[in-house]
Amino acid sequence: DKSVMQKAMNYIKNQQKDDGRFENNGNAQFRDLNKYSAIKGVSLTAYVLIGILENDYLKTNYPVVIEKGLQFIKTKYYDIIHDGTNYEQAMTFYLYSLAGESHQILLEKLREVAFKRDGEVYWEYKERNPSSPSIQVEVSSYVALGLIKLREYDEAKPIIKFLMSRRNPKGGFETTTDTVLGLQALTEMSKALYAKDSKINFSLKNQNNEKVL
Numbered sequence: 001d002k003s004v005m006q007k008a009m010n011y012i013k014n015q016q017k018d019d020g021r022f023e024n025n026g027n028a029q030f031r032d033l034n035k036y037s038a039i040k041g042v043s044l045t046a047y048v049l050i051g052i053l054e055n056d057y058l059k060t061n062y063p064v065v066i067e068k069g070l071q072f073i074k075t076k077y078y079d080i081i082h083d084g085t086n087y088e089q090a091m092t093f094y095l096y097s098l099a100g101e102s103h104q105i106l107l108e109k110l111r112e113v114a115f116k117r118d119g120e121v122y123w124e125y126k127e128r129n130p131s132s133p134s135i136q137v138e139v140s141s142y143v144a145l146g147l148i149k150l151r152e153y154d155e156a157k158p159i160i161k162f163l164m165s166r167r168n169p170k171g172g173f174e175t176t177t178d179t180v181l182g183l184q185a186l187t188e189m190s191k192a193l194y195a196k197d198s199k200i201n202f203s204l205k206n207q208n209n210e211k212v213l
Helices: 002-015 041-051 057-063 062-074 076-083 087-099 104-112 134-148 152-166 176-193
Strands: 116-118 120-122
Touching: 002 057, 002 062, 002 087, 041 057, 041 087, 041 104, 057 116, 062 076, 062 087, 076 087, 076 104, 087 104, 087 134, 120 152, 134 152, 134 176, 152 176
Parallel strands: none
Antiparallel strands: 116 120
């Protein structure tokens, strides 16, 4: 419903500071982004901009909010690269992938601190500092989403493998936030790799390993 989105965006516009950032003025009901941030305003600003850029209607109709927010992120870019947490770097990488901004330095930084194990790739929210499984899923999902947006599917596959291994028996993850992000990454990868005219070949063998079909 566009009227609902317009009302929400009017509120969001009023919360944006003159320098383009957003700040949390209340109590977080789910993930407190400030807890996983080293640079004031970066995570929440990136979070808001991602939500806008993922929606074609909002992306088209609120360019000023987007531009102001991106300008704030750009002023903090050096700090994000050198002093930011992996959480901030992953969010900014996905944001830049959506916005068409230069992302290579961020991606190289994330590659340097990735954990690799049994064909899986994932991240903690800080370099080499173990964090909760939900944070691993969130950070890794942001990186995967950025790579999928850039059509770097081969690099995204080991991350997707990690996310698949962390799903619970009901198909979700540990918390609401990581479930939303994790399922979004899995869905986007599935959509990207789906081929309408793909063909599947299979064979059936009996217990003696003899082909019967």
